[in-house]
Amino acid sequence: MALQAALLPSTLSVPKKGNLAAVVKDTAAFLSVPQKKLQVPSLSVRAQAVATAPVATPGASTATKDGKKTLRQGVVVITGASSGLGLAAAKALAETGKWHVVMACRDFLKTAKAAKGAGMAEGSYTIMHLDLASLDSVRQFVDNFRRAGMPLDSLVCNAAIYRPTARTPTFTADGYEMSVGVNHLGHFLLARLLLDDLQKSDYPSRRLIILGSITGNTNTLAGNIPPKAGLGDLRGLAGGLRGQNGSAMIDGSESFDGAKAYKDSKICNMLTMQELHRRYHEETGITFASLYPGCIATTGLFREHIPLFRLLFPPFQKFITKGFVSEAESGKRLAQVVSDPSLTKSGVYWSWNKDSASFENQLSQEASDPEKARKLWEISEKLVGLA
């Protein structure tokens, strides 16, 4: 209880000019932390959260003195905002004052510490629990988000894991190989469920962004470093990526390769963005985008790599390939894709040149294959229980 008392004020991210409604709403969000981690009496607060009318909650409309409406604060959900790119983008967006950031993370306390450590102002963010390795958790997150009463103006599917040294697969709660399960399937379900919420938003530019990468694109030098990404005919995915009773790899390979599984998941991310664009952009006006933010060689993504790699990778990228980008700079790039008024084009895979100017990049043949995207969509729908 002492730990809980010490943590409550900062983790609740109470708005500075806060009123009770806002506090209670954030409290409801806070309660989405698994109860066994932090025991907080929940039922009465949940009831209040539903009953209390929002006054100055994130995303509420604002009016000037002369009664004219100004653009309200946007609400952006960022998965995996507890470190690296997600944290840097959360900070960049929150600092503008134009965005309230919902940090959708699997480790509540780590995220609370990270937000505080990054200097994010209390009230500029809300932390909600999301474990992409469990489809139940994804559904629970969506429920909790809706219950918190905020609009959804932008969704960033950013979280990922990379298991380059793994010789055997691990599996999600639903039994799918972990890299594809977290990076693709968890986000696929999240994006599909939250499309409704994005559609309901009255924000002028609503966006759904899924992180891609250069290493999933074989039309680049980086994409040709073995093991190369490749989904084949998707037979492993269709078989459920279950390892023991089939293949844990999307292309159906018998042997597991953690580095390839990650790169394959990035192809899935880029194909999914384009399929969303084809199916929903015209009808909804939502902007769908992907990006390669640069090589952010210092992030936690490489935590499972051997120590020598972690030591040499940043200078290698800085001085040899010159593809290195700092976490802060990458955060600004992602923040641009979320909110820059000039980046509203849908179906685009953004990259940046040496002067940090954004441009529409070309995807590899496989990462832009519409037939593969359709097939991936249909199989993924089945695996996450939507079809």
Ligand code: NDP
């Ligand atoms: P980090 O490891 O720093 O961040 C990954 C985030 O994902 C963490 O917050 C992590 O949470 C979260 N995460 C992992 N598993 C789960 C899960 N099961 N449920 C919810 N969240 C989870 O890596 P980066 O910042 O580098 O990566 C961010 C994105 O950028 C990824 O999509 C990656 O593919 C992409 N990218 C990165 C590049 C790079 O050079 N680093 C290059 C190109 C693209 P926790 O803190 O709890 O572990």
Ligand code: PMR
């Ligand atoms: Mg790569 C232009 C050259 C370039 C770029 C931009 C990257 C980005 N890499 C490049 C080149 C090379 N890399 C070369 C020549 C080599 C052989 C020495 C090389 C090796 C390498 C390894 C072993 N690179 C790697 C790894 C990883 O484990 C990283 C990876 O594949 O993670 C999936 C990686 C990366 N190189 C990049 C980027 C952005 C990554 C990691 C991030 C990602 O795709 O998410």
